[in-house]
Amino acid sequence: MKNLLNYEDKRVVIVGCYSGMGEATARIVGGLGAEVVAVDIKKPSVEHSKYLEVDCRDPSAIDAVVGEIAAGGPLDSLFYCAGLPGGSFSNVDVMSVNFLGLRHMVEACVPRMKRGDSIATISSGAGMAYMMVLDRLKELLALSDHAEALRWVQGAEAEGSLEGYSFSKMCTIAYTLHRGPLLTQETGVRINCISPGPTDTPMMGHFIENVGQTFMDDFPKPIGRNSTAEEQGWALAYLNSAAASYISGENLFTDGGASGGLMTGSIDMTQMA
Numbered sequence: 375m376k377n378l379l380n381y382e383d384k385r386v387v388i389v390g391c392y393s394g395m396g397e398a399t400a401r402i403v404g405g406l407g408a409e410v411v412a413v414d415i416k417k418p419s420v421e422h423s424k425y426l427e428v429d430c431r432d433p434s435a436i437d438a439v440v441g442e443i444a445a446g447g448p449l450d451s452l453f454y455c456a457g458l459p460g461g462s463f464s465n466v467d468v469m470s471v472n473f474l475g476l477r478h479m480v481e482a483c484v485p486r487m488k489r490g491d492s493i494a495t496i497s498s499g500a501g502m503a504y505m506m507v508l509d510r511l512k513e514l515l516a517l518s519d520h521a522e523a524l525r526w527v528q529g530a531e532a533e534g535s536l537e538g539y540s541f542s543k544m545c546t547i548a549y550t551l552h553r554g555p556l557l558t559q560e561t562g563v564r565i566n567c568i569s570p571g572p573t574d575t576p577m578m579g580h581f582i583e584n585v586g587q588t589f590m591d592d593f594p595k596p597i598g599r600n601s602t603a604e605e606q607g608w609a610l611a612y613l614n615s616a617a618a619s620y621i622s623g624e625n626l627f628t629d630g631g632a633s634g635g636l637m638t639g640s641i642d643m644t645q646m647a
């Protein structure tokens with residue numbers, strides 16, 4: 375039987391692969407035969423076929439890097455794994471990296487991709503309540519211009535109505551579900567996201583600092599532990615592989631079942647500290 379998870383002859387771009395899930399994804403798809411173009415604000419210690427520096431808060435830097443990627447060869451798959459936690463990072467920076475930069479990168483890459491190519495991005499279980507604020511999310515999604523969308527975010531921040539991290543993750547899910555089907559219909563490029571639960575990466579230390587060790591310990595974990603970065607990397611590798619050729623416009627909760635239990639009430643939210 376043909377191995378559909380194979381990445382041989384694929385040139386993949388991994389944004390945010392200095393550490394965590396992006397770094398794990400690079401190891402996984404590299405091991406499956408991909409040529410990895412690494413994109414990050416920080417240079418990974420691991421050698422990849424190419425490293426391009428970008429600050430995902432800056433749309434013109436994203437455009438320049440996408441131009442450079444396209445000039446170097448085909449772009450078969452994009453993984454957007456860059457992200458910032460809340461806490462000491464401003465809400466505007468968090469929204470800029472986690473959603474506005476993600477969307478700008480996706481929209482800049484799609485015209486350079488061909489039918490059957492694929493994109494996978496990362497949201498979070500923190501975005502699970504997206505349906506409750508869908509109208510507000512759609513208001514922002516309707517602003518396809520980066521500068522206009524950034525002004526909306528800055529306005530919401532000035533009003534004090536923005537919780538950057540979870541809102542950025544709701545935006546990513548809503549974008550994938552709302553824009554994904556149209557994008558696939560127009561271009562044949564698939565786009566999906568995953569929504570991880572607590573995962574042991576360098577970001578976990580920030581979450582503990584922000585919400586406390588007790589909250590993170592008490593967060594529902596049906597599998598009985600945090601996820602590893604590799605477990606999230608495999609989900610991303612699957613979604614961008616030929617094994618997932620009929621999956622698009624989908625958000626995959628990769629949290630061991632926590633979100634399903636919380637959304638249907640079989641896990642009691644009040645158990646959490």
Ligand SMILES: NC(=O)c1ccc[n+]([C@@H]2O[C@H](COP(=O)([O-])OP(=O)(O)OC[C@H]3O[C@@H](n4cnc5c(N)ncnc54)[C@H](O)[C@@H]3O)[C@@H](O)[C@H]2O)c1
Pocket residue numbers: 389390391392393394395396413414415416428429430431455456457458459471472496497498499569570571572573574575576577578
């Ligand atoms: N760790 C968790 O528990 C958890 C849970 C759910 C979702 N997530 C999400 O997973 C994604 C990956 O995070 P992680 O846990 O692997 O953390 P991480 O901090 O290890 O990885 C984040 C990556 O983004 C890069 N990055 C940060 N700012 C950037 C910028 N301005 N421009 C370009 N690159 C930038 C970092 O250099 C790093 O490589 C994030 O979107 C995060 O919100 C994490």
